[in-house]
Amino acid sequence: MSSATPISKETITIQGGFGPIQAIEAPVTLEIKPLTVLIGTQGTGKSLISQILYFFHDYEYLLSNYFESLTPNSTVRKILEGIRSGELTNRALASFLTSPKVEIIYTKNDLNSFENQQKITLYKSNRKINPIGNFKKEIDRYLKDLFADPSLSGKHLPKSIFVPAERTFFSRFINSNSTILGNRALPITMREFAKVLSQVSDIHQFWDTNIQEKPKAALDIDNLVKNALGGRAISAKTGPYARKWQWIPEETHQPLEIEMASSGQMETWPLVSTAQALLGFPQSERPLFIHIEEPETHLHPEAQVAIIKMLAYLVNQGFRLVITTHSLVVLYTLNNLILAYEQLNDESVDGMPEIETRIAPEMLSAYLFSQGKIQNIVTESGKIDEGLLGSVLGNLEIQFNQLMTYNLWSK
Numbered sequence: 001m002s003s004a005t006p007i008s009k010e011t012i013t014i015q016g017g018f019g020p021i022q023a024i025e026a027p028v029t030l031e032i033k034p035l036t037v038l039i040g041t042q043g044t045g046k047s048l049i050s051q052i053l054y055f056f057h058d059y060e061y062l063l064s065n066y067f068e069s070l071t072p073n074s075t076v077r078k079i080l081e082g083i084r085s086g087e088l089t090n091r092a093l094a095s096f097l098t099s100p101k102v103e104i105i106y107t108k109n110d111l112n113s114f115e116n117q118q119k120i121t122l123y124k125s126n127r128k129i130n131p132i133g134n135f136k137k138e139i140d141r142y143l144k145d146l147f148a149d150p151s152l153s154g155k156h157l158p159k160s161i162f163v164p165a166e167r168t169f170f171s172r173f174i175n176s177n178s179t180i181l182g183n184r185a186l187p188i189t190m191r192e193f194a195k196v197l198s199q200v201s202d203i204h205q206f207w208d209t210n211i212q213e214k215p216k217a218a219l220d221i222d223n224l225v226k227n228a229l230g231g232r233a234i235s236a237k238t239g240p241y242a243r244k245w246q247w248i249p250e251e252t253h254q255p256l257e258i259e260m261a262s263s264g265q266m267e268t269w270p271l272v273s274t275a276q277a278l279l280g281f282p283q284s285e286r287p288l289f290i291h292i293e294e295p296e297t298h299l300h301p302e303a304q305v306a307i308i309k310m311l312a313y314l315v316n317q318g319f320r321l322v323i324t325t326h327s328l329v330v331l332y333t334l335n336n337l338i339l340a341y342e343q344l345n346d347e348s349v350d351g352m353p354e355i356e357t358r359i360a361p362e363m364l365s366a367y368l369f370s371q372g373k374i375q376n377i378v379t380e381s382g383k384i385d386e387g388l389l390g391s392v393l394g395n396l397e398i399q400f401n402q403l404m405t406y407n408l409w410s411k
Contacts, residue, residue: 009109010320012053017098018122021045022372024099030374033365035315037384038324039331039377040369046324047165048096050291051083053322054189056106056118057289058160063142064153066188072139076120077129082188089185094127160289161196161278162189163271165297170197171258171266175244197270200277201245204235207280217279217317220356221310225272226250228306233258233269245269264298268307271295275314289320296327308333309357316356331384334364338383 010032014023020043021028030036032053038046055062062079069075081093102122109115118135122128131139146152164187173180174197181194207214226232231249236242247261247269248254258269271292278286295311296304308330315321323330341358348355361382368375368388377385 009107011107012049012056013105013107014049014102015104016100016102016122018102018104019045019048019096019098020372021048021369021374022098023374027103028374030367031365032320032322034320034363035312035334035359035365036320036322037331037334037364037366038322038369039326039366041326044369045374046369047293048084050293050322050324051162051189052080052104053106054160054162054289054291055080055083057291058158059118059139060142061156061158061160062188063139064146064156067143067146067153070143070147072136072143073128073130075143076131076139077127079188080120080129084187086187087184092127093129094122094124097122097124100124157285158192159287160291161274161287162193162291163274163293164189164193165293166190167268167270167297168263168266170194170270171245171261175257175259193270196274200274201235201243203277203280204233204273205237205243208234208236209238215280217313218276220313221272221276221279224310224313224354224357225268225303225306228300228303229265229268229272230262231265233265233273235273245273262298264300264303267298268295268303271307272310275310278314278319279317283318286319288318289322290314291322293324294326295323296325296330301329304329305333309337309353312337312357312359315359315363331366334359334366335383335386338364 011029012032013027013029014021015027017024030049038049040046059079062083063075066079066082067075068078077093078087081089081091084093085091101124103119104122105117105119107115107117119132120135121130121132123130130136169190170181170193174194178194182191184191207218222232227250230251231247233245233247234255235245241255241257245258246255247258247265249256258266261269278290292311295307299307304327311321311323312334325331337353337357337359338361340353341360344352344355344358346355364378364382364384366377366384368377375388377388379385
């Protein structure tokens, strides 16, 4: 894994009808900050945006591992569709389009204010996905280098990790039939995460026999989440479970193969173990970006809070996170972490968020995906708009009151 150039500002702009995202009359722009949260109901385009961002964050690595053609257009289409649905489907990404074409522009500025803009255009009629302008020239040069020297293929190290929503799938097969995790029918995001988990396993096995080498940051992660999750995952180097992922329950300490853990534990250990392993990498070898789908899946609200604290910890360690979520608990937790940063400074207070999990308001961006629109829900104070957060809970409260008084007013 490799470090990436530090970023001072990132944006992504969509113009056109891109699946559920209707930016036909005017483009929509999202500012991507160190912690970017995309929230909405199912099928509103959150994962679509995260996947497109993943491509822009790590296109050089993806090109070096998945190119088959000398042409930039066909290679970019192959990779983007592979990220979404795997390589064995005939389903085109252009089938999402509700306008003749969609333009997507990714812009980033480094710490010296140098701007780098990359643009792709998707066409509904012929299903093409074309890089445009300087971005196309850059990809063309890179592909020619790969064809001239095939040994370069696979040597480019990733700048980004994508943690997919299907984490239970990994739990079911990683010990018993791990080869299935590399099947080309799976999306690129899942196959790449399987590679990550292999590296993560090696690191955890090393720590299993060299506990003194486990960094404080990885131990901090344990302390943040193990009580709420009811245990922790390990990958032992020796013993009856050697080279297998195990779950160690907090109460019994009796090892279980990971597929015997609870649904929430099976869903969460890949994220937690990866977070710990990343903190064990030298700073220069860490990826910069982490994309995480639905970190709250199968979790009790208390465990959701613990996981969000862990993600905030990663942000404070220098990673840039893009999170998709359906959970109001996630957003309320983030507001508490921002408020703790503002009110408590560096003071440690029992019962309050740990110092290392508190988030500066300028680190956060959050967007609500709803009815074809994308709305910035961070207020001028840097917190997430609680009025918007409370609308769902408020509707339930109104319904509850109506039901309580139904017999009174219906007679």
